[in-house]
Amino acid sequence: MARTAVSRRLGGGPLRWRAARLTDRRIESEAARTLVFEVPGWPGHVAGQHLDVRLTAEDGYSTQRSYSVASAAEDENVELTVQRVSDGEVSPYLLDDLALGDLVELRGPVGGWFVWRPEQTEPVLLVGGGSGLVPLMAMVRTRRAVGSRTPFRLVYSVRSPEYQLFASELRRGDPGLDKTYVYTRSAPPESPRPPGRVTASDLSSAGWPPDFEPTCYVCGSTGFVEKAAGLLVALGHHPGRIRTERFGPSG
Numbered sequence: 001m002a003r004t005a006v007s008r009r010l011g012g013g014p015l016r017w018r019a020a021r022l023t024d025r026r027i028e029s030e031a032a033r034t035l036v037f038e039v040p041g042w043p044g045h046v047a048g049q050h051l052d053v054r055l056t057a058e059d060g061y062s063t064q065r066s067y068s069v070a071s072a073a074e075d076e077n078v079e080l081t082v083q084r085v086s087d088g089e090v091s092p093y094l095l096d097d098l099a100l101g102d103l104v105e106l107r108g109p110v111g112g113w114f115v116w117r118p119e120q121t122e123p124v125l126l127v128g129g130g131s132g133l134v135p136l137m138a139m140v141r142t143r144r145a146v147g148s149r150t151p152f153r154l155v156y157s158v159r160s161p162e163y164q165l166f167a168s169e170l171r172r173g174d175p176g177l178d179k180t181y182v183y184t185r186s187a188p189p190e191s192p193r194p195p196g197r198v199t200a201s202d203l204s205s206a207g208w209p210p211d212f213e214p215t216c217y218v219c220g221s222t223g224f225v226e227k228a229a230g231l232l233v234a235l236g237h238h239p240g241r242i243r244t245e246r247f248g249p250s251g
């Protein structure tokens with residue numbers, strides 16, 4: 001009896017593992033897919049949060065990884081956009097082996113700092129590297145879904161056009177969202193800048209002046225986040241207004 005009461009109390013919270021069924025998948029780029037899950041009892045999320053995915057093999061071996069929620073906070077399904085790490089254990093499985101109708105377990109949402117809420121009215125600078133665009137896209141989608149006019153600027157650093165996530169959706173455009181692409185290895189002919197890593201000049205010309213007191217969200221590999229956040233501080237942005245999320249090894 002006491003046990004039932006405890007499990008009921010824990011039942012609605014983010015720490016509980018929930019069964020999630022894959023209902024759709026979309027190609028996002030050469031190396032990434034969006035996976036759409038139906039998750040009965042999902043408590044909802046705030047844009048920028050992530051969750052844990054747990055996979056369990058028939059022999060009982062189990063492993064888990066974190067993924068940002070890509071969908072708008074308003075969406076009832078949970079969308080994850082997973083980029084392949086070619087020698088990885090989990091991302092190739094999610095991209096190649098998980099079939100429509102299959103179940104995984106999800107736990108979350110997690111995170112209360114790297115989030116954007118529609119009540120925020122200050123300008124926003126989003127700085128994403130590679131798959132680090134995913135939680136930033138949840139913020140863009142949430143802003144669109146609620147009809148927010150909060151000014152957003154996005155600086156997206158990506159290897160080459162084939163690796164660009166959410167390309168057609170971003171191309172359609174959102175009023176009040178300015179986008180700048182920084183290609184690190186090969187740039188399309190019309191790109192105003194040669195390929196190379198993000199610089200202070202990129203963040204200064206495509207971002208906000210520090211005097212505007214924007215909230216800056218920086219997400220990507222550990223190396224990318226440290227570099228970009230360091231450049232923002234050097235440009236005069238207050239460290240307390242720079243929120244970061246690291247996806248893993250440097251690169």
Ligand SMILES: Cc1cc2nc3c(=O)[nH]c(=O)nc-3n(C[C@H](O)[C@H](O)[C@H](O)COP(=O)(O)OP(=O)(O)OC[C@H]3O[C@@H](n4cnc5c(N)ncnc54)[C@H](O)[C@@H]3O)c2cc1C
Nearest residue numbers: 065066067068081082083085088089090091131134247248
């Ligand atoms: C909070 C959070 C949110 C995340 N959100 C996303 C997301 O939305 N989309 C997404 O695709 N990934 C996301 N990740 C990364 C994800 O959790 C996994 O690390 C990634 O999918 C690789 O897992 P794997 O099992 O395929 O590789 P592993 O088997 O864990 O690693 C294989 C090799 O790749 C290296 N490696 C591990 N992770 C990365 C990485 N991210 N980049 C480059 N090399 C890596 C390892 O050092 C190792 O050498 C997020 C991570 C965190 C912490």
